[in-house]
Amino acid sequence: MKVFHNKIELSQLIEGLKVKGSSIGFVPTMGALHNGHLSLVNKALSQNGYVVVSVFVNPTQFDNQEDLVKYPRNLDADVALLKTVSDSTIIVYAPTVEDIYSNNVKSQSFAFDGLEHEMEGAFRGGHFDGVGTIVKRLFEIVKPDMAYFGEKDFQQLQIIKKLVELHKMPVKVIGCPIHRAKDGLAMSSRNTRLTPEHRAAAPFIYKTLKSAKTKFGTKSAKNVTEWVSKQFKKQPLLELEYFIIADTTTLKPVKRKSTKKTYRAFIAVYAGDIRLIDNIALN
Structure with a gap:
C-alpha cells in the first residue's frame, strides 16, 4: 500500500493513473479509522479503479483545542485496517500540517447559503469555515472523480455539496448511510x-x-x-x-x-x- 506524506508525489501518481483511464474515488478522514470508514472505502472501490484515503487531523475545524490535542492518532493502525480491504487499489495520503497549509494555518471564510449557521454552526464557531477550507484544499490536491461522506455528519455533507456547487468543482459528492454498532450507536x-x-x-x-x-x-x-x-x-x-x-x-x-x-x-x-x-x- 502506497502512503504519501507529500502532495506533489501524490499528484504525480494520480495524474499517471488518470492518463491510463482510471477513475479516482476519495474518502477524506481524520484517522482513527473504524468500520464506518471502511464502509465508505468499500463503496468508493465499487465505483472507482482506485481510492485515495486521506488521514489528516485538520486543526482549523476544531473550536475546542483540547479536543484537537486529544483526538486519536495512529497511522500504522489505520494503514493496517485499510490493507484488510485492499493492498493494491487504496492510496493513503497522510500529509503534515505544513504540506496542507504551508505557513498559513487558518481558515478561509465561506458562505454556504446559510447552511453553515444552523445546528453545528450555531454551537461550534468557525467550524464549517475549517471544513470548507480543508475539503476544498484536498479536492484540489487529489482531484477525485467522486468523493464519499457519511450521513452521520449530514449537515457537513450538505455543506460540501454546496461547496462543490458554488466553486464549480468537478467532483461528484456521494452520501453514504450511517454505519452503526450492533447496539445502534453511530460509529465515530x-x-x-x-x-x-x-x-x-x-x-x-x-x-x-x-x-x-x-x-x-x-x-x-x-x-x-x-x-x-x-x-x-x-x-x-x-x-x-x-x-x-x-x-x-x-x-x-x-x-x-x-x-x-x-x-x-x-x-x-x-x-x-x-x-x-x-x-x-x-x-
Missing part, C-alpha cells in the same frame, strides 16, 4: 474515548431518535422536541446539547410540517467530555 472515532459507563449509556441516543421518528408521525415538531428533552433529563450520564427537527434542504428548524418537504432529526449529546452527534430521516 470519538467512541474510543468513552468510558465504559458512558459507552454503555450512549446507545440511548439512537433509541431516542427512533422513538422521536415514530412520534413525529402524529405529533408536532415542538411536541417531539419537548419529549426528547424530558427523556435526557432522566439520563445522568448524558447531557443533551441540542435536538432539532429540520428541513433536509435548508437545514432550518421546522415550524409547521408539510407533506411536500423531507425532514431529519439532529442531535448532539455530551457523554462526559465527549461530544457525540447523530441524526435520523423522519419521512
Whole structure:
C-alpha cells in the first residue's frame, strides 16, 4: 500500500493513473479509522479503479483545542485496517500540517447559503469555515472523480455539496448511510474515548431518535422536541446539547410540517467530555 506524506508525489501518481483511464474515488478522514470508514472505502472501490484515503487531523475545524490535542492518532493502525480491504487499489495520503497549509494555518471564510449557521454552526464557531477550507484544499490536491461522506455528519455533507456547487468543482459528492454498532450507536472515532459507563449509556441516543421518528408521525415538531428533552433529563450520564427537527434542504428548524418537504432529526449529546452527534430521516 502506497502512503504519501507529500502532495506533489501524490499528484504525480494520480495524474499517471488518470492518463491510463482510471477513475479516482476519495474518502477524506481524520484517522482513527473504524468500520464506518471502511464502509465508505468499500463503496468508493465499487465505483472507482482506485481510492485515495486521506488521514489528516485538520486543526482549523476544531473550536475546542483540547479536543484537537486529544483526538486519536495512529497511522500504522489505520494503514493496517485499510490493507484488510485492499493492498493494491487504496492510496493513503497522510500529509503534515505544513504540506496542507504551508505557513498559513487558518481558515478561509465561506458562505454556504446559510447552511453553515444552523445546528453545528450555531454551537461550534468557525467550524464549517475549517471544513470548507480543508475539503476544498484536498479536492484540489487529489482531484477525485467522486468523493464519499457519511450521513452521520449530514449537515457537513450538505455543506460540501454546496461547496462543490458554488466553486464549480468537478467532483461528484456521494452520501453514504450511517454505519452503526450492533447496539445502534453511530460509529465515530470519538467512541474510543468513552468510558465504559458512558459507552454503555450512549446507545440511548439512537433509541431516542427512533422513538422521536415514530412520534413525529402524529405529533408536532415542538411536541417531539419537548419529549426528547424530558427523556435526557432522566439520563445522568448524558447531557443533551441540542435536538432539532429540520428541513433536509435548508437545514432550518421546522415550524409547521408539510407533506411536500423531507425532514431529519439532529442531535448532539455530551457523554462526559465527549461530544457525540447523530441524526435520523423522519419521512
